[in-house]
Structure formats: structure tokens, C-alpha cells
Amino acid sequence: MTIKYWLDLYAVLIRSSIRSRMQYKFNFILGTVLAATIQIAEFLMISIVLNKFGAVKGWSLYEVGYLFAVMTLAKTLYRTFASDVHHLERYLTTGELDQLLTRPVPILLALMSQNIRLMPGELLQGGAILYWSMHGMISSGQITWLALPYTLFVIVTGGVILFSIGLATATVGFWITRINELQTLTEDAAQTAVRYPLVLYPAWLRSLLLIVIPVGFVGYVPSLFILRGEYGSWLVYGIALLAVICLVISLRFWKFGLTRYQSTGS
């Protein structure tokens, strides 16, 4: 069976998942509007502060907006295409994973195509902030149009990095079952942290966000080149390589973890 076969199968599973969700149109629209409200409220929080006090440690409002938008879009990519990887705990505690194991598809593929949630709210909000911040920086001459393809590229590599972190965290669930608390640390807190420039944090926290949980490579590190021209374009390609390495490691860890799976006793 070729990669094309699996990709086609994934596409079919995703389509059917979306169709089942679309049976509840009112809920879909309500969910979308409310998700966008949440995102805007979150961004308002930091933009109000920066608007009042100006730049923070040399990072302008546009630059922080850029970090915020790249993180939102990368996360949207990850959560849209690997929806229930984040919700593995539910499968582990209820024994639902057993059902997936009986299917003639790889378990990860089955998990990734369950309960797909389209996220237009996040996409619109992330896109709008990205447009606004890049427009501002292009007008002031800080960046050129060349920044756009680089940005789209790092959103994809960022999505891969976030997926790898999410998958590795979920895999720990095969040993400890309850992973919500761990996810708060490795996903929620880490992602919130890197929506702001890492220069704000002490060295130990910066190292943590770059080495232990490499979430700093989603937006902050590439922005050093894209927005500030530091290092060189090799930085972006280096990050792509890093994303692939993270993906391979997390997939191997997942495979190993799966061999340690014990179903629930209930």
C-alpha cells in the first residue's frame, strides 16, 4: 500500500467526519462565532497593553501581533488535521481506543480523522491579525513582500512542530493514562508563552521553550530572520529540518508507546 493510498483514505475519513459535524449547522455557526470572539478577546488583552505602553523590550505591537498570528495559524493547522490526538485521554480512560484498534487503518490515522473540527473562527482571526501586522511592517519598510512566502512556510513547519509535541505528549498517556495536566504544561502553557517574544523570559525558561519543548521554533525563532533579518534564510530551512526530526522522533515514540497500551479494566 502506497502513501497515496493512505492519503486518499485520510481524505475520505476527513470528509465523512466533516459531513457528520455539518448535520448540526446552527452549532457549527455558533461555535465559529464564539471561537473567533475568544481569539479576539485574547489578542485585545496584549494589544491594549502594548498600545498603552509601547514596545516591550524592543518588540513592537506589529511584531507581537505577528508572533500571535503565526502561533494561532500553526495551531489551527495542527488541531484541524489531527483533532483527536489532543483528546487521546478520553479514548484511554473509556476504552474507546479498543474500537479504533479493530479498524483496518493505522491507529494514528483513525485518531487524526475523528471529530474533525473546522476552525474558520481561528483561521479568520489569525489571518486578519497576520494581514494587519504584516501590512503595518511592509508600510513602514521593515519587511518586504518576500516575507509572505516565508511566513506561510513557517506556519506549516510550526504546525508540524506542534503536532509532534502534541503526539509525544499524548503518547505519554500509554503509561500514565491521565494526560490533561501534562498537556496544560507542554501544549497550553508553552503555546501561550511563545505568543510573546522570548526575550521577556529568564534564560532557564527560554531554554525550556527551545530545547525541551521546541515550541519557540514555531514563531519566535523564524521571526528573527523574517522580521529582523538576523542570521539568514538558512534559519527557516533549518527549522524545517528540525520539524521533520521532531516528527520522526514523535512518530517512533508513538509506535513504541502503542506497544505498551493496556486497555481499561472497566
Added chain:
Amino acid sequence: MLYFSLASKAYARNLHYRGAHMLHNVASALFGYLYACIWIGIGHDRPLGEYGVHGMIGYIAFTQASLWVTGFITNGLGIPEAVRTGQISLDLMRPVHLFVLCMCREWGQIAYQFIYKSLPIYLLYMVLFRLSLPTHWTTLLYTFVALAASAYMSICMNYIIGATSLWTTESNWLFWVNHALMNLLAGFFIPVEWLPSWLQTVSWMSPYPYLLYVPTRIYLGYEQAGSLLGSLAWCIFFTLLCLLVTIVVRRKVEVQGG
């Protein structure tokens, strides 16, 4: 006595998960630490109003610890789950008012979170950021009353959010919207007086400042007991609203097929 039993059962149930909750506390404390770092960064080369950098760290430490009393309470008081499983019909049949039933269970949860989450997180910040306690015991008393009122308001708000699950399966979004609005309007990260004036107006027209901003200002010694009157007014308003919502819920209830 029944009410106390409901609350103590919820408290006891949580005690089993103390270990996992302590790990969660680390994550929660880290969130507050991140926000404190941002204020330290902003205050690096400019004064931060009447608070100053150290004052703002104290402010963030208090709001982050208080979130476990006023913010992170059970999504919709568990009503959405009860609607999904059909348990709601049994809950409505009980000889206890639905609002009182949900509220008592939640008080047990909040008491647990106050002792095992708010206090350890704040103690950690006290050591980490060298914060000190208020000098007057009355300040602590008023803060406690303000926090109790905000916990009650939060219970009422979540009761109403839970009730919407009878109409939509997406009521959990309202929980998160409520949370996002709280972050913005309740002075969680930015003191209300620093919001743009139109947003300040919106904020003061809503109950949100009484959830975090007012208790924090009382604790830090910027406000007196008089501001508790606002909390009291909102508590009365929400009580009436919850009673009204229960009447509507009783007429609406329909159980989703399993």
C-alpha cells in the same frame, strides 16, 4: 445538612486526585509567571502607574491564584453532561431545587480548589516574588468576602451557561467565551483602569470587575469595604436570574436519545 453533604462529597471526590492536581498547579503557576514576566518586561524602562513593577507582580500573582476560585469552576456546573446523558431529568425530579443542588456541589469543588490550588500557588509566588501579606486582618477578611461573592457569581454564570445546553450542544463554547471575557474585562491581566475608556464602560456595566479586579484591589489595599456593595448587588441580581432560568429549564427539558 443535605446541602453540606453535597458540598463535602464534591470536596472528598477531588481529594483522590491531589497528585495530578499538584502537577496542574505547576502549569497554572507557570501561566502566572509568564504574565508576570511580561509586566516585568514592560516595566523595565517605564513606571507602571500606582502599582509599580513589584505591585503589578503582586497583582498578577493574586489574580492567577484567585482564578481557581472564580474562573476555573465546573463547565456549566456539569449540566451539559447531565443533558447529554439524560441525568438532567433525574436531577429535576429530586426534591431539591436544581440551582441549589448544582450550587452546593460546586461549593465543595471551590473549597477544594481554594485549599489545594489557590493557596499553594499563591504561597509559591510569595516565596518566588517576595510578596508580603496585608498588614490589617480586616483587609484579609474583606478579601475573603469579596472572593466568596465572586465565586458565587461565577457559580450563577455557569449555571446559566449550563442551562443553554438544553438548546445547543455547543454550550461549552460559552464557557470559554465567559473565560475569555473574564481575562479581558475582569482585570485578570490588565487592571480595569488601563483599558480604553469605551472598554472600561463595558467592563463596569458587566459583573466581570467584581470577579477579580475588586477582590484584588481590596487585597492590595487600594479599595475599601464599600466596593463589596457592588458585589452584593450582582449576587442578588444573579440569584433572581438563576431562579428564573430554572423555571424556563423545567418547561424546556428534553432528553437526547442515547
